[in-house]
Amino acid sequence: MRALIRFGIAALILLAIYGLEFGVEAAFTEYVQRIILLAGINVILAVGLNLINGTTGQFSIGHAGFMAVGAYGAAFVGVKLAPPVHGALGSGPLADAVVFNVALLVGALFAGISGLIVGMPSLRLRGDYLAVVTLGFGEIIRILFNNATFLGSATGYSGDDPSGLPAYTNFFWVFAWATAIVTLIHNLTFSQTGRSLTAIREDEIAAEAMATPTTRLKVTAFAISAATAGVAGGLFAHMQAGVRPEDFRFERSIDMIVMIIVGGLGSISGAILGGIFVAVSLELMRDLQQYRLVLYALLLIVIMIVRPEGLLGTRELHHLLRRKKTAKPATPTESA
Amino acid sequence: MSLLELRAVDKIFGGLHAVRGVSFQVEKGAIFGLIGPNGAGKTTLFNVITGVYTPEHGQILFEGRNIAGLKPALIAERGVARTFQNIRIFRTMTVAENVMVAGHHLHKASIADAMLRTRSYERDEQALTKRAQELLEVLGLAELAHEVAGSLPYGSQRRLEIARGLMLSPQLLLLDEPAAGMNSQEARTLNEQIRFLRDQLGLTVILVEHNMAVVMNVCETIHVVDHGETIAQGTPAEIKSHPKVLAAYLGEEQPGNQALA
Amino acid sequence: MTQFLQQLINGLSLGSIYALIALGYTMVYGILKLINFAHGEVFMVGAYTGFYAAGFLGVADFEAQNHSFPLYLALLVLIIAMAAAALLGMTIEFLAYRPVRSAPRLTPLITAIGVSLFLQNAGMLLFSPNPQRYPAILSEVRFAVFGVIVTNIKLTIFAVALCLMFGLHLFVQKTWTGRAMRALSFNIDAAKLMGIDTNQVIRVTFAIGSALAAAGGILFGLDQITINPLMGVLTGLKAFVAAVLGGIGSIPGAVVGGLLIGLAEQLTAGYLSPEYRDAITFLILILILLLKPEGLLGVVRVEKV
Numbered sequence: 001m002r003a004l005i006r007f008g009i010a011a012l013i014l015l016a017i018y019g020l021e022f023g024v025e026a027a028f029t030e031y032v033q034r035i036i037l038l039a040g041i042n043v044i045l046a047v048g049l050n051l052i053n054g055t056t057g058q059f060s061i062g063h064a065g066f067m068a069v070g071a072y073g074a075a076f077v078g079v080k081l082a083p084p085v086h087g088a089l090g091s092g093p094l095a096d097a098v099v100f101n102v103a104l105l106v107g108a109l110f111a112g113i114s115g116l117i118v119g120m121p122s123l124r125l126r127g128d129y130l131a132v133v134t135l136g137f138g139e140i141i142r143i144l145f146n147n148a149t150f151l152g153s154a155t156g157y158s159g160d161d162p163s164g165l166p167a168y169t170n171f172f173w174v175f176a177w178a179t180a181i182v183t184l185i186h187n188l189t190f191s192q193t194g195r196s197l198t199a200i201r202e203d204e205i206a207a208e209a210m211a212t213p214t215t216r217l218k219v220t221a222f223a224i225s226a227a228t229a230g231v232a233g234g235l236f237a238h239m240q241a242g243v244r245p246e247d248f249r250f251e252r253s254i255d256m257i258v259m260i261i262v263g264g265l266g267s268i269s270g271a272i273l274g275g276i277f278v279a280v281s282l283e284l285m286r287d288l289q290q291y292r293l294v295l296y297a298l299l300l301i302v303i304m305i306v307r308p309e310g311l312l313g314t315r316e317l318h319h320l321l322r323r324k325k326t327a328k329p330a331t332p333t334e335s336a
Numbered sequence: 337m338s339l340l341e342l343r344a345v346d347k348i349f350g351g352l353h354a355v356r357g358v359s360f361q362v363e364k365g366a367i368f369g370l371i372g373p374n375g376a377g378k379t380t381l382f383n384v385i386t387g388v389y390t391p392e393h394g395q396i397l398f399e400g401r402n403i404a405g406l407k408p409a410l411i412a413e414r415g416v417a418r419t420f421q422n423i424r425i426f427r428t429m430t431v432a433e434n435v436m437v438a439g440h441h442l443h444k445a446s447i448a449d450a451m452l453r454t455r456s457y458e459r460d461e462q463a464l465t466k467r468a469q470e471l472l473e474v475l476g477l478a479e480l481a482h483e484v485a486g487s488l489p490y491g492s493q494r495r496l497e498i499a500r501g502l503m504l505s506p507q508l509l510l511l512d513e514p515a516a517g518m519n520s521q522e523a524r525t526l527n528e529q530i531r532f533l534r535d536q537l538g539l540t541v542i543l544v545e546h547n548m549a550v551v552m553n554v555c556e557t558i559h560v561v562d563h564g565e566t567i568a569q570g571t572p573a574e575i576k577s578h579p580k581v582l583a584a585y586l587g588e589e590q591p592g593n594q595a596l597a
Numbered sequence: 598m599t600q601f602l603q604q605l606i607n608g609l610s611l612g613s614i615y616a617l618i619a620l621g622y623t624m625v626y627g628i629l630k631l632i633n634f635a636h637g638e639v640f641m642v643g644a645y646t647g648f649y650a651a652g653f654l655g656v657a658d659f660e661a662q663n664h665s666f667p668l669y670l671a672l673l674v675l676i677i678a679m680a681a682a683a684l685l686g687m688t689i690e691f692l693a694y695r696p697v698r699s700a701p702r703l704t705p706l707i708t709a710i711g712v713s714l715f716l717q718n719a720g721m722l723l724f725s726p727n728p729q730r731y732p733a734i735l736s737e738v739r740f741a742v743f744g745v746i747v748t749n750i751k752l753t754i755f756a757v758a759l760c761l762m763f764g765l766h767l768f769v770q771k772t773w774t775g776r777a778m779r780a781l782s783f784n785i786d787a788a789k790l791m792g793i794d795t796n797q798v799i800r801v802t803f804a805i806g807s808a809l810a811a812a813g814g815i816l817f818g819l820d821q822i823t824i825n826p827l828m829g830v831l832t833g834l835k836a837f838v839a840a841v842l843g844g845i846g847s848i849p850g851a852v853v854g855g856l857l858i859g860l861a862e863q864l865t866a867g868y869l870s871p872e873y874r875d876a877i878t879f880l881i882l883i884l885i886l887l888l889k890p891e892g893l894l895g896v897v898r899v900e901k902v
Contacts, residue, residue, distance in 0.1 A: 002455065059703055061710070121887045127702045128632045132837070133886050136879040143876045184451040191450035191457070192436065192443045192464065199426050199437045206424035209386060210438035211412035211504055220447065250830070254714060261707060290726075293718040300711030304704050305696045314428060 014176055021171040033171070035283045037239060040174035041232045042275030044181050046259035047268055048228025053257075054266035054314070055189055056221045057201030058123060061131045062138025063229050064252035065118075066111045068145055068245070070230025071237040072157060074107030078166070078238070079159040100168040104177070104234040111230020112223045114141065119222035123215065138253055146245040156244030164241030174235055181228055186268055188224075197221055201266075229256075251293070255282070258296045261303060266314035273311060337400050339364040339540050340385070340508055345394030345404075347377070347384050347564075354380045355391070356564040362557075364507070367534055368542045369555030371575075373584055377564040378544040379421055382510050386418050387411040398508070413441070417501030418510035421544075423493050427486030431477055431496055434485050435468040438503035442467060468503065474537075475499040475529075490517055498529075502537070509539045515547040523547055527554045552576065560584070599744040604867040605860070610751040610820065612859020613758035617813035618836035619843070619851035620765065621686075621806025627782035627846035628802055629698070634709035635689055636810060637833015638716035639682050641826060643811025644818045645724050646678040648731060656732040665736040674734055675757075678815055679808035686807025687800050695796075713833075720826030728825040731818035754816045761812055762852055765805065769848060774801055782846055831875060835862070838882040844895025853893060 024036060045067065053059050081099050089095040118137045122130055151157045158164040188194055199207040200214050208214050237243045259278045263270025285292035303310060312320070338361040347355035355377045362368045370378050383389045385396055387408035396404040403411050417438075426434050442464050449457035472478045475495045480488060485496060494514055501509055511530070515523050527550055533539045545551045551558060552572040560568040560575060562584040568575060575581055618640050625633045651666070651674050659666045693712045697704045738749040769775035777798045780788045789795050817832065818824050839858040843850025858878055866874040885892065 057703075059706065121883070125886055125890065128630075128706050129886055129890065131706060132632065132841075133883060135834075136838075136882045140876055140879045140883075143873070143879075147872050187451045187453055188447065192439070192445075192461070193447050193450050195429065195433055195437050196440075198429060198433075202426040202428060203424045205388065205408075206420065206426070207437065208408040209388075209412055209418055209420075209424075210500060211409050211440050212437065213409055213440075224447075254710070257707070257710070265703075290718045290721045293714055294722070297711045297713075297715030297718065301693055301708055301715065304700075304708040304711065305693075308697075308700065308704050 013179060017175045017179065018172055020175070024171050031283070034239075035279055037169060037171065037174050038282065039276045039279035040171075040178045041235050041239075042255075042259060042279045043178045043272050044228055044232040044235070044275075045256050046263065046271035046275035046278075047182050047185050048225040048232070049256050050260045050266065050268060050271040051185055051189070051197075051228075052218075052221050052225040054260055054264075054271070055194060055201065056197040056218060058218055058222065059127070059131050060134040060222070060225075061250075061253050061257060062118075062134035062136070062141075063226070063256055064248040064250065065138035065141035066115055066226035066229040067233035067236070067252065068141055068243075068248035069114045070104075070107040070111040070227075070233030071243045071248070072107075072145060072151055072233075073110035073230065074103040074234030075157055075159065075165055075237045075243050076151070077106045078103035078168070079161075082166070096166070096168060100173065100238065104231055107234040108227040108230040111233065112227035115223040115226025116219060118226070119219045123218045123222060135250065135253070138248075138250065142245050142248050145248075152242070152244075154245060156242045156246070158242030165238055165243070167238060169235050169238040177231055177235065181231065182268065182272070185224075185228070189268060193217065254293075254296065258300065260310075261300060262310055264310035264312035264314065267310075267312040267316055269317035270310060270312035338362055338397075339366075339399060340542070341395075341397040342381075342385070343395040343397070345381070345384060345396060346392045347380055347389055348392050354564050355384065355561075357394070358561060358564070358566050359394075360559045360566070360569060362508075362540060362542060364540055365534060365538070366540055366557060367530060367555050368540070369551045369558040369572075370542060370544045370561070371546070371551055371558060372561040372567075375563075376561045376584075378561060379512055380564075381561070382418060382512055382542075382544060385411075385510065386416060412438075412504055412506075415504070415507040416510065417504045417506035417508070419494070419497040419501060419512055419514060421512040421516070423490075423497060425485045425493055425496055425500070427484075429485055430482050431472065431485050431488065432465070432468050432481040434496055435471055435500050435503050436464050438500050439464045439467060441505070468499075471499045471502050474502070491522060495529075498533075502533075507538075507540060508542065509533065510542050510544075512544045513546065514543070515545055515550045518547070520549060523550050526550060530554050600867065602743070602745045604863045606745060606747060606751060608860035608863030609856060610754045610859070611863060612839075612856035613754050614813045614817050614820070614855075615832070615836045615839045615859050616852045616855025617758055617761060617809045617816070618833065619840040619855045620762070620848060621810045622837050622840040623843070623845055623848060623851040624778065624782075624802050624806050626840070628778065628785065628799060629694070629705075630702070631694065631705050632709060632837065633694075633803075633806075634706075634833075635693075635712040635716055636806065637829030637831075637836070638713055638720065639686055639689075639807045639829070640810040640814045640817075640833060640836075641720060641824075641829035642685055642716065642814070643678045643682040643807075644731075644814030644824045644828065645720070645826075646681045646811065647674050647734065647815040647818060648729060648824065650674045650677045651732045651734050656734060660733055666732075666734050671734045675812060675815055678811040682807040682811030682814075683804035686803040690800060690803040713830075717827055717830065724826050726826060728823040731822050731824055734815070735819055750819050754820060757812060757816060761809055765809070765848065768805070774798060778802055835875075835878045838878050838885075841890075841892055842881060842885050844892030846896075847892065847894045850892055850894035 024033060049063055078099055081102060085099050086095050089098065122133045125133060145151060146154050196212045196217055199212060200218060204214055255278050259274035260271050262277055263274030281292060340362040343359050344357045345355055346357060358381065370381065372378055384391050387406050390405040394404065395402045398414060398416060403414065426437065443460045445457040445460045469478065469481065472481055475498060477492060477495055477499060480492065488496065515526050518526060530541055531554060534541055543551065543555060555572060558570065558572055558575045559566065560581050567580045567584060568578045618636065621636050622633060625631060654670050654674065656666050689712055693708050694705060697708050735750055735753055739746055769778060777793050780793060781795060781798055785795060835858055836855065839854035840851045842857060843854025858881065861877050861881060862874050865877040
């Protein structure tokens with residue numbers, strides 16, 4: 001019975017998003033639509049990165065690499081899967097939906113596995129060393145793709161069709177996935193696992209003394225966040241004609257960091273707000289890339305000096321609105 | 337078989353021989369005191385027992401099995417809980433959450449269960465919450481369950497650390513200076529609490545402590561270390577007048593010195 | 598064999614430049630336990646200052662008339678660049694790092710990333726994003742030794758780097774400030790209690806590190822001929838890896854690390870493929886952090902619980 005209720009709610013939400021899609025396409029220009037799509041993708045990136053950087057306190061600055069793995073993986077699988085699926089189901093939206101979602105899942109899986117590979121050795125390191133190692137891995141991944149001839153090397157991968165990758169990504173898929181991922185990560189964060197991750201952030205030694213399997217949890221959280229970056233990558237890939245290594249340089253990882261710092265490291269609602277902020281500023285300042293990056297840089301510096309907890313700290317919007325009697329909690333950037 | 341036995345444990349940090357050949361046995365149900373001047377190696381011993389450090393030599397037998405060099409999480413799982421000298425509670429989490437973190441053995445649901453909020457997950461959560469609440473009541477923290485741990489007064493934070501340790505359902509509880517910063521009234525209450533932990537909850541307690549009013553009143557056996565080495569072991573009466581102990585604390589041997597009463 | 602010697606020479610000269618930059622990373626980390634992400638950008642600013650200073654001093658005229666730029670003017674360019682970089686380094690320390698010095702480790706890390714990002718893009722805006730040809734502050738003279746081509750530029754790089762490193766060594770060992778720097782790297786709180794003006798020492802550390810990086814920048818420009826505002830990103834990262842390889846916090850370590858990274862990069866480019874010259878440094882970073890995080894010459898530190 002309970003599963004039925006759940007299913008019903010999920011179906012209703014999907015229907016609502018589907019309905020919204022028509023509204024969005026009717027009301028907004030292509031330009032604004034693109035911003036909305038990017039915002040959705042950013043939300044996925046930010047919420048995923050927040051799980052490891054914010055909730056667990058393990059600061060990674062190389063997630064662009066996992067986004068790349070997901071992007072290339074989804075693109076490649078999508079291209080190879082399309083002919084057989086179209087053969088079986090015809091060439092309608094159902095076939096597209098199947099191909100796209102399977103591709104996204106496979107891309108996410110690849111990304112998650114690369115997260116495991118990177119995370120297992122790296123998460124033994126602390127603080128700044130971890131950050132630099134993840135940066136290194138992110139760059140190595142990009143260099144590998146840059147040299148992978150079967151994936152187009154530097155020019156990138158655009159499938160077998162001369163017109164490029166099919167543009168599967170639309171409002172419905174982005175927001176369906178975003179809703180799903182936000183829900184799952186929210187549930188995870190407010191569970192015993194989430195509590196354990198927060199404990200690791202607060203005081204890893206004390207967490208260990210309380211029988212928390214810290215290494216296993218850190219690596220798992222890392223892999224999950226890598227997988228979500230992979231989903232975002234797959235969605236991103238199918239908004240473009242092709243996937244290029246250029247799209248996943250260190251700047252991309254910096255964008256992700258800005259998202260979670262601005263919103264508040266450790267807050268899911270903060271990550272959502274940060275993701276939207278970056279998408280909007282990116283498009284509004286599309287011709288002023290250097291100025292945008294200067295703005296981000298100043299934001300990072302000023303926020304760290306003036307208000308390190310960002311907009312929401314570790315709090316969630318719905319907690320604030322409930323006005324519980326609590327002292328102001330510290331944030332990852334305030335606890336030792 | 338004693339619950340905990342240390343055999344010739346050595347811990348060396350580069351040039352510093354912090355623990356030298358320390359051996360002792362703690363019987364089940366004992367309240368065992370570990371004292372010594374500052375820097376004697378008491379907290380290091382705790383850290384070695386709980387797996388934070390690996391001893392260079394020696395064995396640490398818990399329930400007959402050697403736990404020397406095992407990871408802290410595994411040792412905690414086996415039934416050894418501890419508190420920290422500098423209180424390491426999870427400051428931004430609530431009191432209840434602090435206790436629940438230690439409840440891994442009560443929580444069998446997987447991450448997938450957590451993400452999807454399955455029935456088995458909800459069941460585990462309820463069991464966890466209930467057990468945490470019980471422990472908070474035992475330690476007199478029940479009303480503070482939803483307060484942020486960092487906002488608690490010092491004494492409550494210490495009790496929270498104990499409640500959190502109890503969540504592990506341990507056989508052995510290591511308390512690192514639980515009386516630090518307490519006045520004599522609070523120290524007396526602490527004595528009662530420690531006896532309660534042993535009498536009502538069946539715990540074996542090892543206490544590192546400087547407050548002699550607590551140590552002499554509640555411990556049944558006291559083991560004294562200085563500069564990493566054992567210098568005496570005995571009942572409170574024996575230790576109070578032991579010449580080596582007096583020398584270690586006061587720097588000179590003086591028969592009949594009552595300073596440790 | 599000549600191929601190998603050639604790569605050796607090239608690798609060592611590149612490595613000397615990395616060493617100069619790595620020294621700045623290692624000195625700052627030794628005292629503040631902070632990875633100064635912006636250090637690569639200071640290197641870049643040093644190179645550009647040299648570029649503009651040489652231009653201002655009329656290097657273009659000398660080039661046009663096929664005369665070499667006078668040595669005393671070349672030295673002036675070096676000094677100007679080093680001074681400008683020192684100033685920049687101290688300003689960054691004062692504005693961005695000092696306010697967060699007592700914050701938990703994550704905060705200064707993010708601040709440093711911010712400063713780095715800021716300088717990169719400010720550089721793109723101020724200096725033009727296009728690569729620039731580096732002026733012939735030193736006119737190139739080639740000569741062959743046992744079939745290996747050596748240029749006076751490579752020799753200059755060795756000479757300048759050696760002088761500067763030796764100077765640093767003397768400074769750290771013999772002067773009061775140098776000793777204070779070493780004291781701070783052991784225990785900054787104790788140093789404060791001993792009455793050392795830690796702010797002053799930190800400022801000097803940043804100044805010296807930045808000046809060395811600027812020297813590296815000019816040498817880099819002479820060697821690689823082109824500069825661009827993003828040159829500090831990759832080179833800075835490689836120099837950081839060099840500092841870690843040698844043992845972060847160790848000055849001789851930075852030198853050893855720099856030379857090794859330079860050699861590794863050159864040999865990889867020569868014998869494997871130029872595509873992977875950057876990747877080898879990242880690989881070394883990962884290996885060293887996983888196998889021996891304290892580096893070749895570093896000391897293991899135990900955390901007190």
